[in-house]
Amino acid sequence: MLFFIETVLSGLMAGVMYSLVALGFVLIFKASGIFNFAQGVFCLFAALTFVGIMEKTGVPWPVSFVLTVGVMIALAWAIERFLLSHLVNQEPIILFMATIGLAYFLEGLGDLMWGSDVKPLDIGLPSGASDWMLDTFDIYVEKLEVVAAVVAAALVTGLAVFFQKTRIGRALRAVADDHQAALSVGISLRTIWVIVWSVAGIVALVAGIMWGAKSGVQFSLSLIALKALPVLILGGFTSIPGAIVGGLIIGVGEKVAEIYLGPFVGGAIENWFAYMLALAFLLVRPQGLFGERIIERV
Amino acid sequence: MRLKDLAIGIAALAIAAPIAATAASAYELTIPSLVYRTGPYAPSGIPFANGYADYFTLLNERDGGINGAKINVVECETAYNTQQGVECYENTKNQGESGALVYQPLSTGISYQLIPKAEVDQIPIFTMGYGRTSAADGTTFPWIFNPPGTYWDLASGMVNYAAAVEGGLENLSGKTLALVYHNSAYGKEPIRTLESLAEKHGFKLELLPVDHPGQEQKATWLQIRRLRPDWVFMWGWGVMNQVAVKEAASIRFPMDRFIGNWWSGSEQDVLPAGGDANGYLSATFHAPGPDFPLHQEILEKVYGAGKGAGEKERVGEVLYNRGLIAAVWTVEAIRKAMEIKGSNEIKASDVRDGFDALKVDEARLAELGLPNFTYPVELSCAVHSNPGTILIQQWDAGAKKWTVIASGIQPDREVIDPLIAEDAAAYAKEANITPRECNN
Numbered sequence: 001m002l003f004f005i006e007t008v009l010s011g012l013m014a015g016v017m018y019s020l021v022a023l024g025f026v027l028i029f030k031a032s033g034i035f036n037f038a039q040g041v042f043c044l045f046a047a048l049t050f051v052g053i054m055e056k057t058g059v060p061w062p063v064s065f066v067l068t069v070g071v072m073i074a075l076a077w078a079i080e081r082f083l084l085s086h087l088v089n090q091e092p093i094i095l096f097m098a099t100i101g102l103a104y105f106l107e108g109l110g111d112l113m114w115g116s117d118v119k120p121l122d123i124g125l126p127s128g129a130s131d132w133m134l135d136t137f138d139i140y141v142e143k144l145e146v147v148a149a150v151v152a153a154a155l156v157t158g159l160a161v162f163f164q165k166t167r168i169g170r171a172l173r174a175v176a177d178d179h180q181a182a183l184s185v186g187i188s189l190r191t192i193w194v195i196v197w198s199v200a201g202i203v204a205l206v207a208g209i210m211w212g213a214k215s216g217v218q219f220s221l222s223l224i225a226l227k228a229l230p231v232l233i234l235g236g237f238t239s240i241p242g243a244i245v246g247g248l249i250i251g252v253g254e255k256v257a258e259i260y261l262g263p264f265v266g267g268a269i270e271n272w273f274a275y276m277l278a279l280a281f282l283l284v285r286p287q288g289l290f291g292e293r294i295i296e297r298v
Numbered sequence: 299m300r301l302k303d304l305a306i307g308i309a310a311l312a313i314a315a316p317i318a319a320t321a322a323s324a325y326e327l328t329i330p331s332l333v334y335r336t337g338p339y340a341p342s343g344i345p346f347a348n349g350y351a352d353y354f355t356l357l358n359e360r361d362g363g364i365n366g367a368k369i370n371v372v373e374c375e376t377a378y379n380t381q382q383g384v385e386c387y388e389n390t391k392n393q394g395e396s397g398a399l400v401y402q403p404l405s406t407g408i409s410y411q412l413i414p415k416a417e418v419d420q421i422p423i424f425t426m427g428y429g430r431t432s433a434a435d436g437t438t439f440p441w442i443f444n445p446p447g448t449y450w451d452l453a454s455g456m457v458n459y460a461a462a463v464e465g466g467l468e469n470l471s472g473k474t475l476a477l478v479y480h481n482s483a484y485g486k487e488p489i490r491t492l493e494s495l496a497e498k499h500g501f502k503l504e505l506l507p508v509d510h511p512g513q514e515q516k517a518t519w520l521q522i523r524r525l526r527p528d529w530v531f532m533w534g535w536g537v538m539n540q541v542a543v544k545e546a547a548s549i550r551f552p553m554d555r556f557i558g559n560w561w562s563g564s565e566q567d568v569l570p571a572g573g574d575a576n577g578y579l580s581a582t583f584h585a586p587g588p589d590f591p592l593h594q595e596i597l598e599k600v601y602g603a604g605k606g607a608g609e610k611e612r613v614g615e616v617l618y619n620r621g622l623i624a625a626v627w628t629v630e631a632i633r634k635a636m637e638i639k640g641s642n643e644i645k646a647s648d649v650r651d652g653f654d655a656l657k658v659d660e661a662r663l664a665e666l667g668l669p670n671f672t673y674p675v676e677l678s679c680a681v682h683s684n685p686g687t688i689l690i691q692q693w694d695a696g697a698k699k700w701t702v703i704a705s706g707i708q709p710d711r712e713v714i715d716p717l718i719a720e721d722a723a724a725y726a727k728e729a730n731i732t733p734r735e736c737n738n
Contacts, residue, residue, distance in 0.1 A: 216570025
């Protein structure tokens with residue numbers, strides 16, 4: 001029983017890490033209807049820039065964090081200026097293809113700027129098992145993942161306040177609801193897009209730091225997007241709480257499956273099991289758990 | 299007048315160019331280098347590619363190539379992707395006057411795809427310490443070479459090291475050994491040997507696959523926590539190694555009972571874990587570090603001339619040294635091929651003969667500037683992998699360096715040789731191959 005609790009707890013913690021990546025997808029999809037294939041590379045690029053600035057200049061991490069936020073905002077502006085503004089009113093698949101191109105471009109740019117080596121990320125985040133949990137209950141909980149859970153909670157709270165209480169947040173929601181109506185009341189679509197891509201960039205930076213602390217910052221970070229996809233399918237592409245709950249369900253589901261089902265089928269099932277779980281949800285609720293209901297009028 | 303000068307100039311160039319080309323048309327040796335400098339496995343691929351390239355550059359700079367024939371290294375990016383690797387092979391195999399002389403795919407997946415192609419194209423494939431283990435049987439695999447050891451030698455050597463620590467092979471009985479492996483052709487390679495060894499010595503083997511790329515391994519390490527194995531062996535690559543070392547430290551698994559194979563023991567694998575990686579073990583077949591005359595020569599003549607493939611501070615890293623020794627053995631096989639043919643105008647089939655007769659003993663290693671760097675290698679028509687001896691190195695997180703703590707560990711030939719013969723025979727039957735006759 002104790003081991004099962006440990007498995008579920010680890011699944012929940014891993015799920016939070018997936019949610020951090022999924023949040024960036026949701027933000028952009030919610031505001032602009034674009035499925036940003038480059039979100040995983042955003043995490044990589046942001047983390048590379050963050051570590052790269054620290055390595056090259058020797059500045060403390062908070063300074064590097066602020067500078068990287070600046071870089072991500074500049075990147076959002078450049079994406080809007082040189083990519084999205086030329087693709088307004090295009091089919092969603094065109095925009096999706098553009099983000100695939102963007103992913104490859106950013107990966108190459110990151111490589112060119114900071115190199116391909118593994119960059120250890122040491123900013124004082126705790127690592128290893130929680131001694132208290134291990135010694136008192138013999139339950140293994142990773143300290144870094146507890147921090148990630150706290151950061152994710154703070155991030156979601158911050159985003160909720162931003163969306164609900166601020167003028168820009170309301171404008172973002174207006175754009176998400178209806179582009180044309182938002183434009184007609186004087187909301188600048190271009191400004192909104194820059195803001196939302198900037199916020200997604202900052203979320204990517206946080207996710208990149210958390211994942212980078214686990215394995216060092218390296219190019220495989222871009223593949224964590226694959227972990228976010230089932231989370232999105234399950235939670236819904238337009239819901240921030242959906243990204244969190246979806247992450248938790250996928251995290252627990254895949255860990256329980258790997259440990260209790262894996263040995264009977266040769267193991268290494270957690271990746272495809274997450275997609276199977278998402279597929280099962282898709283059959284019942286195509287819009288995901290918290291997604292907006294799809295109504296097609298004919 | 300100026301037009302006239304120009305016309306005369308062009309005419310002079312037109313006459314002179316072929317003469318100049320003839321003067322510079324010494325026979326060139328084409329050596330394709332399948333590298334991965336991009337993608338998730340780049341941190342492991344880059345240092346190997348740099349070590350491989352730097353040795354050829356040194357020979358071109360210092361000696362004008364090999365016996366006067368310049369070496370043309372043609373890099374092709376595979377991103378550790380099997381399909382891209384095969385495309386690289388097809389695109390480079392006919393390049394240059396010599397054609398591709400030998401391939402070093404640095405991927406077991408690519409190696410498996412190239413085995414039947416090598417037979418048809420008659421190009422040797424040097425899968426140094428990786429690839430298909432039974433390729434060690436030169437009668438069935440005349441074009442594939444995998445010295446200085448196979449994955450089965452490696453697995454057996456690691457078991458023998460664990461036995462030595464436990465106080466003897468008899469003490470392995472009742473123990474549990476977990477294999478954490480990359481869920482790919484590469485990662486699955488040692489399973490057969492470990493199963494045979496488990497049966498022979500009475501230890502329990504637990505198999506724990508990790509899917510590509512291995513960024514998330516929580517479930518694997520929870521299972522290790524539950525199973526509480528006495529030893530964990532790892533067949534990892536790329537990010538899988540870094541995450542595994544960190545996860546092992548997190549669950550407080552003793553690092554001196556955790557052994558990575560020789561592709562899971564580079565600086566890149568342990569540095570991200572910081573102090574947590576202290577004491578981690580890995581197998582290897584050569585010394586770490588830059589303290590050899592050859593390294594000093596590379597630093598002076600290649601990096602000093604601004605022609606180094608990477609950063610000079612990284613010369614001597616584990617995977618750099620691995621690429622370097624791969625190039626050294628390749629060049630020695632080419633020298634042997636030239637010696638056998640009596641000419642430096644060799645083709646791939648001649649290089650195969652060179653590999654068949656490859657002998658790099660301690661005296662030769664010393665001549666090459668690598669005294670006591672690795673074990674002597676001696677191949678033959680029938681034996682394409684040798685000697686299979688391993689070393690164990692341990693990571694010192696404080697000093698940030700590897701130290702060799704055990705050497706001369708031999709594999710269990712009694713178990714491995716019949717397995718190789720059996721697997722080679724099965725391949726010969728499946729591919730409808732008649733093994734060649736060998737006198738040695």
